[in-house]
Amino acid sequence: MSKGLPKRSEDYSLWYNELVKRADLAENSPVRGCMVIKPYGYSIWEKMQAQLDKMFKETGHTNAYFPLFIPKSYLSKEASHVEGFAKECAVVTHYRLKNSEDGKGVVVDPDAKLEEELIVRPTSETVIWSTYKNWIQSYRDLPLLVNQWANVVRWEMRTRLFLRTAEFLWQEGHTAHASKQEAIDETVQMMNVYAEFAEKYMAVPVIKGVKSANERFAGAEDTYCIEAMMQDGKALQAGTSHFLGQNFAKAFDVKFATKEGALDYVWGTSWGVSTRLMGALIMAHSDDNGLVLPPKLAPIQVVIVPIYKGDDELDRISDKAKEIIAKLRAKGITVHYDHRDTHKPGWKFAEYELKGVPLRIAMGPRDLENNTIELARRDTLTKETINLNDVEIDAYVEALLEKIQESIYQKALNFRNEMTTEANSWEEFEDLIENKGGFLSAHWDGTTETEEKIKELTKATIRCIPIDQKAEEGKCILSGKPSKGRVLFARAY
Template identity: 85%
Template structure:
């Protein structure tokens, strides 16, 4: 269980890796760089997926599915796109195996070479826009609002469970519009959807902003993003939404008949979040005892643990426990009654603490006599005895779950604010990064050269140009050249 879990303050990376494994979220697979998402981890992802899918559909989007394989020639059609992904692509060159003549096993059949190599999708803009050419002829076909849930492959040399793996799960939205204004509005809307999900469901405060040209998605004219702060002072990009302009429409000749009778290229967007959100959830809230899950995303919100010495005691406790569980389920609260007799209560307490269950109820023989139960909160590790004669337990649990959700958010918000610092000189900028970490709000002269130099010298990148950036005359922290406003720098995952 959590015994022996490394401390965050001593080795944050080791703490994270061990927690992912011990909490039964994921493990490394037999394929280097890939992961197995275990049932408990996948159940959290399913909760995320279900809520996001609902939010997408509320904004008018529908789901579809597109091929895993992309013809190599497709990636050549949009120059900046292929340049951005070329080094990460897995390539299929043959379509058949055969037994080796010397009996050593199977080999690639040299006679089965593909006429054109196929790319295992790193992202789907190209294959989707080649399809949209057949779907869009007139302004009546627009807007086209499509999302897909899928897996993608981006070849990675250094991997970490959930945060960076060769194969990962995600959703990618791809929309087509009649005007530039509509497409930009869609891009901003989906960034706001991601922000609402992060803050209201993940209990994770984020900064909304735009990426610098250097950090922009390959093939996009503008990228909007949400950036989150992890407990080790590093930033994490939690979601991106891209205004593609007419770049992919031109690359794949996707035109439409306008209302005025003309012919024009459509305007596009794409946007996505991935299982990286699982890593964000873990690193934003968890502690040295294990996971801390916000109730809205916890697969099990309440666990009931009986304390008994005999089957007769368990039988009596079970009657009350099952009544409580039934009432909670009727309120839409997920609950588990753990009546296993193969583990002691103390072991179960440690297990559920490690797995981040928001509320734990303990019931023993004395509780039955006194008509009480013990409630333990995961976020504060506090306990209280509830008198069932004077309290409405179900209402209390409902309110407690809301309180826990809000408390987790406020704790993360306070941390983010404490880790956001202004720097007004190069020396101050470096000192903040080295001593405090976090977001550093500083002036930048707007050039790619300066941005690259700062990255080279400090390993800090421009995480975003905040949407609420104020026009403020100042001098770039590195060059001293004029700046129009502050941007957020940070070292990041």
């Protein structure tokens, strides 16, 4: 299978698209810009969901569900929000079809026009804050910590599987608080939850930071984010957490009686990650042979492939394999035993490399004689022969999976560090962005004007002002005006 995969180094974009399709992760649907998430891809997303959901619940959030549709007038209630989302949305105008006059199909029934058009949610702040108005009266009703798993639609013109699609799956947290500081703390907490998930589960190192005004969420006072580095030197925004101030509370008139008996607007946050994380996961680790999955998100962690001639040999290998499978499963390791006779071992090896299964165990007749197995790591493509007399196979595999998880992360971290460069002059900046890529740490004068000019000249945007930015006097690389610290630029997905 993988022999047909384009080389990552030759055409990164084509490599990505083909990998997504051939590894059975997703494909384009008949509906423009919408994807089909295939079973194997969806099973990775399910693992992501399960872990994130656990982390949300551990931080006190509960799930709920709000309507798919948003009345058109709601979008306009928060001024900058409508600017951000009205330009690319799916609009429902009618609620019925009827048979066409030629009898060959159906047409929109002009008598079934909605009084007010409905927008398929691009994000749910408006419909949720209109609901919160009824849920919140007093400080006793706060904080309100709600999350929703849902599909959203943004009518993107240029789409790419997982990275940018008209419809995507995501979670959106929407919280309400009695004080500004509590809302800011929540915003930062959720950025940290996302960063922990990216690093510990996806094995993707991220930079935590704050967006510039220009890149802020439409309706937020501040947008916190995590930014990851892909193998082609482009950055990818992997999650955002917004401090909404009192903007949506004011737009939807959500007030509460304070402990002191006054009446005040509620403070809000929202935060989300989406199926875009699948794109980040794929692009951060995979290679010319296919996917490389961190063990914690791999639907199959270990595959066992018997190498045999005839049923008798298969039976004997299977007996041994079953012992190993039982031991591994008892440790909570997901094992798949592929003894199909329709495909040769070599085909299977390539297939599971393409699909990123972290560990492959091969067992042939000689292994039976010697009580050995062959163990192959997907991430390093290295093999070793293990004598089962020498090791406890379950403990060995468990430890190895942990080592692989750590090793994949470390490799990505090393790459990210190599790809993070200080640029101290405009010439250097231009040269680096064009010839090296990656994150450029550079001084900026803090104005949107300069930011946009840099984007125009180089296609690089400010990914974030890092949280741990150290105070450092300097001069803006473009304007030469004073700057108080470096920010991170990159070309980005």
